[in-house]
Amino acid sequence: MTEIPQGESVLIRDVEIGRARVNIRVEGGRIAAIGADVGGEAAVVIEGGGAVALPGLYNTHTHAAMTLLRGYADDMPLQDWLSTKIWPLEAHLTGEDVYRGTKLACLEMIRSGTVAFNDMYFFMEDAARAVDEMGMKAQLAYGFIDLFDEEKREKEIKATEKTVAAIKRRGNPRIRAAVGPHAVYTVSPEGLRWCAEFSRQQNxxxxxxxxxxxxxxxxxxxxxxxxxxxxxxxxxCINPRTVAAHCCWLDTADCTLLGDRGAHASHNPTSNMKLAVHRAMPYAWLKDAGAGVCLGTDGCASNNNQDMFEEMKFAALLQKFFWNSQTLLPAEQTLAMATANGAAAMGFDGGRLEKGAAADIVLLDRNAACNTPLHNPVSNAVYSCNGSAVTTVICNGRILMQDRFVPGEEEILAGARTAAAGLLARAAESQTEE
Ligand SMILES: C[C@H]1O[C@@H](n2cnc3c(N)ncnc32)[C@H](O)[C@@H]1O
Ligand SMILES: [Zn+2]
Incomplete structure (x- = not known):
């Protein structure tokens, strides 16, 4: 098999949701029915065999093509890491690198149950091509970094306008454009104001x-x-269309501001622990303030993978550890962060196993050690399993992985290896020229 059979209608037979064994019917990319008696003719039938069904996961903060930098620079302080290692290497990136790196990120995300991601990086037209081919959903932003320089700002404005126009021109409802002002320490207030105004104009x-x-x-x-x-x-820059990544060092007034504005905070516990940012996002304050709270992996240079199951576990554990509370961020809320809350943050309709929702469905191996015994499927998903328990992934009704088969995997891996080696060779060459 080199492709996965697809159809307008898909019947997934015999899966476990909560404590019930049900069938799921998908029509035109949406969940048409869920229930023990649901059946009927379908173009494609998937035998679940009692697999645990979860909503597809939404990764709300990453730099997908940074898969190429996996293991390139570890165990360093954040500013030093960015300015002496990451940015100098990123200066040599090409569009082809980003295409290959993003394909690898998509492969990794699909293999671990993620159907959608929120990306901030460079050469985003090439990232869009990768997402399109892989069948995932994404919100793609060009990383706007003007370093408080007027000339640079003009270049970043042009690059952002060009990226947004190109992504909109694709007309693919799975792929959305966003603006990506990197941070307050890399973007001038003028740049931030331009980004806010442009995002409002472009909706x-x-x-x-x-x-x-x-x-x-x-x-x-x-x-x-x-x-x-x-x-x-x-x-x-703070409104209901905003996804703010990390949010580690917020005080209660900051949380109230995010809540009042209806903005979303993306928790990235693995990256935060690895870069020792010394504080965990104040989940309870944000939740009390009414802000959206979602979950992301961050890029592979600070994680070093794209597995949202690991991220769920780290989120639930880091919150408990840092805030000294065994009851903070229980499993159900952690899963909601990774699914429905993420979909809401990115403005997609999904992340819920409900009639009428986008058909984002993930099946987990019922017989894996991490799912044995199956007292509580949500507990197992958050605390016991990682992404390797995922067998089948459906995004907007399209089957992206079936029984652990993803089309084109070998080529994607080979392409990423070549791109990573080329990137490092170009960087080394330019160093010897200096
Ligand atoms: C979009 C830009 O963000 C950078 N980037 C990657 N990880 C982080 C992080 N944890 N904090 C700040 N910036 C980061 C990328 O390396 C790229 O330069
Ligand atoms: Zn980041």
């Missing part, structure tokens, strides 16, 4: 890094007299 999302480190907050206060969320808000 697209905003994807930004926010209050990741204590240093970021201190510097921002010193320079502007404002905490990062207030500065972003003054520039128009």
């Amino acid at each position: 697209i999302g905003i994807h930004v890094h926010l209050s990741e480190t204590e240093g970021e907050v201190k510097d921002c206060i010193e320079k502007t007299g404002m905490r990062p969320p207030t500065l972003l808000d003054k520039c128009g």
Whole structure:
């Protein structure tokens, strides 16, 4: 088999949702019916054999093509890591690299049950091509970094306009454009204001890094007299279309601001622990304030994989550990962060196993060790399994993986290896020229 048979109608027979054994009928990319008696003719029939069914996972913060940088620079402080290792290597990236790196990220995400991701990177037209081919959903933003320089700002504005136009031109409802002002320490207030205005005009999302480190907050206060969320808000960047990644160093007033504006905070516990940002996103304050709280992996240079099952476990554990509470972020809420909340943050209709919702469905091996015994499928999904328990993934009714088969896997891996080697060779060559 080189392709997976697809059809307008899909019948998934005998899966477990909660404590019930049911069938799921998919029509035209949506869930048409769920129930023990659901049946009828279908173009494609999947035998679940009692597999655990979950909603597809939504990864709300990543830099997908950074798969190519996996293992390139570890165990360093964040600013040092970005400025001495990551940015110098990224300067050598090509569109083809981003295409191949994003294909690898999609493969990894599909294999671990993710159907949609929120991406901020460069050469996003090439990322869009990768997403299109892989059948996932994504919100793609060009990483806007003007470094407080006017000339650079003009270039970033042009690059953002070009990216958004190209993505919109595709007319693919699975692929959305967003603006991506990187952070308050890399984008001038003028740049932030332009991003806010452009996203309003274009009716697209905003994807930004926010209050990741204590240093970021201190510097921002010193320079502007404002905490990062207030500065972003003054520039128009905090609203219901905003996904703010990290949000580690928020105080209660910051959380109230995000909640009042209806913005979304993407928790990235693995990256935060690895980069030792020394504080966990205040989940309880954000939730009390009414902000959206969702979950992301961050890029592979700080994670170093794209497995949202691992991310769920780390989120639930980090919250408990850091805030010293055994009851904080229970399994059900963790799964909601990774599914329905993520879909809401990205403006997609999905992440729910309900009639009428987009058919984003993930099946987990019922007989895997991590699912044995099956007292509580949600507990197993969050605390016991990782992405390798996933056997079948459906996104908007299209089957992206069936019985652990993803079309084109070998070529994707070979392409990414070649791209990664080429990238490092170009960087080394330019060093010897200097
Ligand atoms: C879009 C830009 O964001 C950078 N990037 C990757 N990981 C992080 C992080 N944890 N914090 C800030 N920036 C990051 C990418 O390396 C790229 O330069
Ligand atoms: Zn990031």
